[in-house]
Amino acid sequence: MMRDQLYHHSHQPFYRSPFGAVPVSREVTLRLGGTLMPTAAKASVRLWREGLGEEIIAMSPIEGSETAKAVWEARFIALKKPGLVWYYFVVEHEEGVRYYGNNSQRLGGLGQMQMEAPYSWQLTVHRDQMHVPAWYKEGIMYQIFPDRFYNGLSRNKIRSPKKNSFLYGHWEDDPVYVKDPVTGSILRWDFHGGNLEGIIEKLPYLQSLGISILYLNPIFEAASNHRYDTGDYKKIDPMLGSEATFETLCQKAEALGMRIILDGVFSHTGSDSRYFNREGNYATLGAYHSKNSPYFPWYRFKNYPEEYDCWWGIDNMPNTNEMEHSFRSFIIDDEDSVIRRWLRKGAAGWRLDVADELPDPFIRELRQAMKETNPESVLIGEVWEDATNKVAYGERREYLLGDELDAVMNYPFREAMIRFFTEKDSGAETAMQLMSLYENYPREAFYSCMNLVGSHDRTRILTVLGEAPDEAGMGTQEKIQYRLPKKKRRRAERRFYLLTAFQMTFPGVPVIYYGDEAGMEGFSDPLNRRTFPWGSENQALLNWFKKMTAIRNGHEVFSKGDWQLLSTGENHIAFTRCFCSGDEGELAVVALNRHEKQSVVFQEKMPRSTEAPLTDLISGSQVILEGEWLTLELAPQTVMILLAPLKTTACEDDKVV
Structure with a gap:
């Protein structure tokens, strides 16, 4: 290292101490070495503190050591309140001014010298004494898309079928959307009939798999099969069951050492809801029908009533005005608010859909209500990038600074795993990506990351690892019928064995997307949401999963x-x-x-x-x-x-x- 003209490595405690994110008011030591330093005239750290702006901190040689002035250092208090600090080095030398900053990948670690202002290293400053409940941090999660997991009713009866819906004749049928050929909008939602009774019946299976956390995609009344278009936040969808069924699920799951995480969709509702009621299926006076509706302030109309702000332009999902008082009270503050109600009914936490579209104050208040109701509850956010420096709608978000999210969905982990196992990135490149998260995230947050490799929003992991053709160039029927050829399937499975071992031994909460352990394939929605293949599981893969989860659960070293x-x-x-x-x-x-x-x-x-x-x-x-x-x-x-x-x-x- 001393052969380099300048040298700083943010992962090495000698050069940056302490490593990684730090609590507020913590002193930080930065050191810079290299062959230029013994003859440097002046060296400084250029800091940019969030909320305070730029500051230049003078460095001085380390005296009385074997470094012989080859290493200079500076000490400073990072921040007295949560935020980010950015830094790089400026060295004045007889040969001119040299800058030393973060590498071109901006992943932290070893820096590089520049002739002009370089990229900065990030230093995350979080609230002191962050705490994530052990039951979550040390668990293994299983994600369930309720309609496609299991039908627990006798003779596979489908309860309370929805008007104008499409019901499959067989559990094994491939899902397909019935769309308007001109607009592409859904004409009829399709259902297989999975329900909460089905999850209850399969709890012993989940226990045998080593699962301790169940994350359920939305279960509240809605028109669609995915239920992200909420119709009634305080009612379990009748196709899935009742409030009593949900309470039974929570009680029986807890008896087997499992807890339930619910999906909270608060950035938008359904147009077919008791709050908006465009379709007129509810007796309530919806915002669509009258400006005198108590729900009218919940939405943003451009040209009443037909033009309104909606999620990604999808008109059956009108966006909510989250900071409007009555909406905030309904979701968060009231004694029987949505958040409090379902925690009291047995849920142990919430996963926030599209957290980027929820204001920071809304998330903070929601978390506070959760912790008041159940101090051991957990709040997880859907964030697709590094959550410490995420910028959404022009604002740098504060998800992991200590008073918002307990954890985030770790999509960067998924991307790193896919790129490594499909041989797009080397082991060293993959390590840099993981180390960047380790460096930027507070330790509690890093050890609480929801480490997924499959989800309802992405192509099935086996299909990805088998390097299936790009689905963009395939027709609907071609995608439905596609299965990995034998050679590609074998390669995908071998890769999946290794990936699962990595996932189960890496810091954070491993997540299994339902059916991945059984060997399911499928392109993106709706084919990544096929029904669980009960009776046709890939037993070798399933046994491997059970071995890996047993290793994870059997040794504290892998969670702590x-x-x-x-x-x-x-x-x-x-x-x-x-x-x-x-x-x-x-x-x-x-x-x-x-x-x-x-x-x-x-x-x-x-x-x-x-x-x-x-x-x-x-x-x-x-x-x-x-x-x-x-x-x-x-x-x-x-x-x-x-x-x-x-x-x-x-x-x-x-x-x-």
Whole structure:
């Protein structure tokens, strides 16, 4: 490193301490080294503090050390209230002014020298004493699209079918939309008949899979099968069941160690709702029919009543005016508000649909109401990017600073996994993407991320890993009939085995999208929402999932342990997890090789040493450390999950590269 003219690595505690996000009023030390520093005339840190603006902090050489003025440092208080700090370095030298900032990928870590103002490193400052309930942070989540999971009624009866809907004759039928050929709008919503009784009946299956959290796509009354067009926030959709059925589900799930997360859709309602009532299916005076409606202030009309603000231009989903007093009271504040009501009925948390379209004050108030009602409830947000620096509608959002979301859906994790396992990114590039999140997110938030690889909004993960053709060039029937050819299917499954092992041993909450564990395929909506193939599951894949979830649940190190990259290469990634409680703990090494034909051999110095052998939880084989050094050979397309006991009084904090 000292051979570089300038050097700063934000992941190395010597150069930035403490690592990553920091609580308010925390002192931060930044150091800059390199061959230019001993003869530098002046060096400084250019800070930009959110809410305060620019500040130049003078640096000074570290005296009386072996660095011999080759390393300069600056200390400062990051921020006294939550926000972001950005920084880079300016060095004045006889050869001129040099700038040193973040790398061109803007992912943190090793920087690069520039002749002009460079990209800045990010420093996240959050509220002190952030807390996410352990039941969530240490759990495994399963996402259910209720209409397509299981019908628990006798003889597959479909209860309370909707007017002008389309009902499939067989559970196994492929879903297809009945659309207007001119406008593309849905003419008839299709239903398979899954319901809450079906989820109750399958709770033992979910327990056998190691699940402790159930995230349900919307279950409130609505016209569609996805139910993101809410018709009545305080009524379970009759096709799914009743309020009593929901309470029974919560009670029986809790008895088996599972909790329920509900989907909250508050940025818009359905046009076919008791609040808007465009279709006239409710007895209430809806906003569409009268400006005297109590719900009229909930919406934004442009040319009453036909033109109104709606979600992404879809006219059956009129947008709400979230900060309007009566709407906010109905959803959040009232004693029987939507948020409070369903928590009292047994829900343990909410997932906020399209969090980007909800104002920060709305999210803060919603969280406060949740914590007042149930301090151990959890609030998750749908955010598709790095949630610490997300800008939506011209505003930098404050999701993870301590008084809004407990967690976010980790779509960046999904993207990184897909790019690595389909060989678009190397192990080193993938590690940089994951380290960027680790650096930017408060630790509680990072360990609470909803680490999904499949969802109702994306093509099935097996279809992606099998590198199916681009569906944009395919017709409707062609997409319905498409299945991965045998060779591609085998490749997809082998990749999925490795990905699942990575997901179950990585910090955060692993999420299984219903049916992924059974080997389901499918392009985007509606084919990613096929019915669960009961009786036709891929048993080998299902057994692998059960093995991986058992490993996750059986060892605290995988939900609580520090995380540190160990080795990366073109085709491999290896990392360590370390967790201690009292004078005992566990050390884990997870190493995988994605290459189909070539083995990988690496030797790395371990961050912690143990005299006990490391046992592979998959094969049972053992590896002995040579002092502090670990040598591993990974066969093609294999993963090793090595574990050894530790005898120590404490684990080191802030494990980084």
